[in-house]
Amino acid sequence: MxxxxxxxxxxxxxxxxxxxxxxxxxxxxxxxxxxxxxxxxxxxxxxxxxxxxxxxxxxxxxxxxxxxxxxxxxxxxxxxxxxxxxxxxxxxxxxxxxxxxxxxxxxxxxxxxxxxxxxxxxxxxxxxxxxxxxxxxxxxxxxxxxxxxxxxxxxxxxxxxxxxxxxxxxxxxxxxxxxxxxxxxxxxxxxxxxxxxxxxxxxxxxxxxxxxxxxxxxxxxxxxxxxxxxxxxxxxxxxxxxxxxxxxxxxxxxxxxxxxxxxxxxxxxxxxxxxxxxxxxxxxxxxxxxxxxxxxxxxxxxxxxxxxxxxxxxxxxxxxxxxxxxxxxxxxxxxxxxxxxxxxxxxxxxxxxxxxxxxxxxxxxxxxxxxxxxxxxxxxxxxxxxxxxxxxxxxxxxxxxxxxxxxxxxxxxxxxxxxxxCWTESEDTIYSHLFIGGTADFETTKGCKVKVETGFPYDGKVAYRVIPKSGKTKVRLAIRIPDWSKNTCIFFNGEKIDINSTIEDGYAYIEKCFDKNDLLELCLDMTPHKVYANTAVREDIGCAAIQRGPLVYCFEGIDNDQDLNRLRIARNANITEKFEKNLLNGIAILKVSGYKMTSLNGLYSNQRPSAQSYELTAMPYYTWGNRGLNQMKVWLAEE
Incomplete structure (x- = not known):
């Protein structure tokens, strides 16, 4: 092994x-x-x-x-x-x-x-x-x-x-x-x-x-x-x-x-x-x-x-x-x-x-x-x-x-x-698991340091600089290609690499002779998308969740008129994003097209509630509950 x-x-x-x-x-x-x-x-x-x-x-x-x-x-x-x-x-x-x-x-x-x-x-x-x-x-x-x-x-x-x-x-x-x-x-x-x-x-x-x-x-x-x-x-x-x-x-x-x-x-x-x-x-x-x-x-x-x-x-x-x-x-x-x-x-x-x-x-x-x-x-x-x-x-x-x-x-x-x-290493390979900026010291084992620059998890660009101890150093770098990134690109000094031939078990293996000025750039697809559960998960049948990059999003009452039970995500929802640097330490909020169901006058009715167009606001799940007491949902029904 x-x-x-x-x-x-x-x-x-x-x-x-x-x-x-x-x-x-x-x-x-x-x-x-x-x-x-x-x-x-x-x-x-x-x-x-x-x-x-x-x-x-x-x-x-x-x-x-x-x-x-x-x-x-x-x-x-x-x-x-x-x-x-x-x-x-x-x-x-x-x-x-x-x-x-x-x-x-x-x-x-x-x-x-x-x-x-x-x-x-x-x-x-x-x-x-x-x-x-x-x-x-x-x-x-x-x-x-x-x-x-x-x-x-x-x-x-x-x-x-x-x-x-x-x-x-x-x-x-x-x-x-x-x-x-x-x-x-x-x-x-x-x-x-x-x-x-x-x-x-x-x-x-x-x-x-x-x-x-x-x-x-x-x-x-x-x-x-x-x-x-x-x-x-x-x-x-x-x-x-x-x-x-x-x-x-x-x-x-x-x-x-x-x-x-x-x-x-x-x-x-x-x-x-x-x-x-x-x-x-x-x-x-x-x-x-x-x-x-x-x-x-x-x-x-x-x-x-x-x-x-x-x-x-x-x-x-x-x-x-x-x-x-x-x-x-x-x-x-x-x-x-x-x-x-x-x-x-x-x-x-x-x-x-x-x-x-x-x-x-x-x-x-x-x-x-x-x-x-x-x-x-x-x-x-x-x-x-x-x-x-x-x-x-x-x-x-x-x-x-x-x-x-x-x-x-x-x-x-x-x-x-x-x-x-963030990192593991074998005798001949350095593995990058998490996209977190910083400097990794492999000088005693690989004769180099690796510097990572990124705005992740809100920015999908991850820059790797291999810094040799002296001269050029041959390094085999394995970078995880996450399952949520549907269109991933890697560039070496601005030239696109055909990563399909390099991927094994979800890692792109890049072997190069690096000097201190070389730049390896990973570009991840951060497009927000819907996620659906297996139909065996009874609570989530007919529902969708929203994910952008690694972040699962949720809906809070404070952003959505305090009544999440009435909200629906449109089947062909348009999802737009906006980065708010002054909100919750800086986050990307999502606007999702959907509907709000009309409320019935009585407990039961033989008439189906009607659906009115409504723009939903979604926030990263990890930030929920930081703005006071309110409702929260990850999964919403589609309409």
Whole structure:
């Protein structure tokens, strides 16, 4: 199997008009805001108490544990996001703040290496007895990822050593010929593979392999676990085997089922191990990928349609107004896609990574960085959302924080580490996956840097300049050709290249001897177009959505007379676009020809409502909910 590796976070300096602003927002606003949240310093926000939990566990304060059983992971993801921020922009004050938190974490660690504030403070006698609900392995995974990121950012290894001791504690307990166990919530598998990549110590990969290989070999594992104890955390029944992806050995799993975040974290871990030559694991990943993206994914890249269990349900069950579509699930899908690109460079993985990123993930955070969505519906009506049965999980406005706050710091760590998702490289090829401006450093491996200039996602021109370390350098550059661009052109120094002969699995392979003055320009077709769902998606029959480039659009009541139910898109709609630089940080709005249906006087009538011509206004989905309380729809009926 060809070895393909991602670029390191610090080796791609993002610099463009879109993502530079987002990274600046996260660095200057989101990370400090979330730090204040973790210290309970934001008035009107849900209490976190996460830092205080560590202080209590360390003996530095008195009190009771507060929050979710996985509250430690909020601190971990914040540290990881801050570490990536430091990689991009040195910040001694932030570094000092993190060191202070790490000191407390270290003091909270138990003599045997165990670290988890819920069980240290609240139920020390119940450690490792409830893998179904306890999230000990999940919290360990997130804190380990934070430790690795902070070590790579600063060279400081205190937290890394804390987590190595915790992993040694886990290795002593779980494994072949030891105590049987699997994580109730996968995550540690990803972290262990990162630790293996850092240290090359096989014991970390072997533990990851054990957790992957053990899953599904005993579908009743959590049922039997529950029988051994007389206590619970949530008073929940044993999880269904499908909920935790434990219904069959992973190599036999073909459908994405159960809790969506758990699923894609598991699949990403499987892909990490498959990259070391496990073809059966790779095949399982490919089948699960097809299940998600061809039958169980929203047009926004969101996954997990049901509020009950935050879960996948059945093929083509994709309701718009009750969609769960957790932000973390879309982020997990990006993790999975990124790893699939390291197995096989295929544009379908890059296309989905892009779709989830620009739509569902960005919608999960207010444009000011201080409010967040956990749930990302494709249709909203404030008259019943958040109020009536079946819709209480659907919020029409982003809250400041959540009691279960996994999503906000997840968004922060993704955006600050975004550079690593843009590029991968093999022995002879550099792969461009996301069209984000900046400078990529390949000097140690390819003897060059690559500078990208673009106004994406609103401008379809992407300029690549290969900058050799000295003289001319021969480089093989593979550029993703997205599925939404129907007429794509590539020019080298102004001369058009016949890309049809260069495309393989959705990537155009361009091999040239570059010098610093050469220009390779990708021209993407940004023409707005309609999107239709498979007729098996019952909610979307007779409807259309609008997409321009990677951006899915939506209709908000504030632009369309506050009554979206009456609107229809014309079958042969004329769609025009206009860039508004002073609106919502600069966006392209779309005008779509359509109709408004007349309103009936009574509840029912034997006369069909008439259709009056009406010009609809569509906005990028990721910007919805930034202008006050109002209706929103992605899909509208055609007339």
């Amino acid at each position: 060809e070895k393909i590796t991602p670029i390191k976070v610090r080796d791609y300096r993002i610099s463009d008009g879109f993502w530079s602003n987002y990274q600046k927002l996260v660095t200057e606003v989101v990370i400090p805001y979330q730090q204040d949240i973790l210290y309970d310093r934001v008035e009107g926000a849900e209490k976190s108490h996460a830092i205080e939990n560590f202080r209590i566990a360390a003996g530095a304060a008195e009190g009771e544990f507060y929050g979710q059983v996985f509250q430690d992971s909020d601190v971990a993801k914040w540290i990881e996001a801050a570490a990536y921020s430091i990689m991009l922009h040195a910040d001694k004050k932030l570094e000092s703040d993190i060191d202070e938190v790490i000191d407390v974490i270290e003091r909270a660690q138990q003599p045997d290496g165990y670290i988890d504030t819920y069980f240290i403070i609240k139920e020390p006698e119940h450690r490792w007895q409830n893998l179904q609900e306890g999230h000990e392995l999940y919290c360990t995974g997130h804190m380990l990822e934070a430790a690795i990121a902070y070590y790579e950012a600063t060279g400081k290894d205190k937290l890394l050593n804390v987590m190595k001791r915790m992993i040694d504690h886990i290795i002593d307990r779980f494994g072949k010929d030891k105590i049987r166990g699997i994580p109730g919530h996968p995550e540690i598998e990803l972290a262990l593979m990162r630790l293996y990549s850092l240290t090359k110590d096989k014991k970390y990969m072997e533990l990851a392999e054990y957790f992957i290989d053990e899953r599904g070999t005993e579908p009743n594992f959590f049922v039997e676990e529950r029988k051994k104890r007389d206590w619970t955390i949530w008073n929940s029944d044993p999880f269904e085997a499908t909920y935790t992806q434990n219904y069959a050995p992973v190599r036999e799993q073909k459908d994405a089922v159960g809790h969506a975040v758990r699923a894609v974290y598991l699949y990403a871990g499987m892909a990490d191990i498959a990259a070391f030559g496990d073809e059966s694991l790779k095949k399982a990943c490919e089948e699960l990928w097809q299940s998600i993206t061809q039958r169980r994914m929203y047009v926004t890249g969101a996954i997990g349609s049901a509020a009950v269990g935050e879960a996948f349900t059945a093929d083509y069950d994709l309701p718009n107004d009750t969609a769960y579509a957790e932000t973390c699930a879309a982020i997990g899908l990006i993790f999975f896609a990124h790893r699939m690109l390291q197995l096989t460079p295929n544009s379908k993985y890059g296309d989905t990574m892009e779709r989830a990123l620009y739509n569902c993930v960005l919608a999960g955070m207010q444009l000011d960085g201080k409010r967040f969505f956990y749930v990302n519906p494709l249709e909203v009506n404030p008259e019943y959302d958040g109020k009536i049965t079946g819709y209480k999980h659907v919020l029409p406005e982003r809250p400041k924080w959540f009691g279960c706050a996994c999503c906000p710091p997840n968004v922060a760590r993704l955006i600050t580490s975004l550079g690593q998702y």
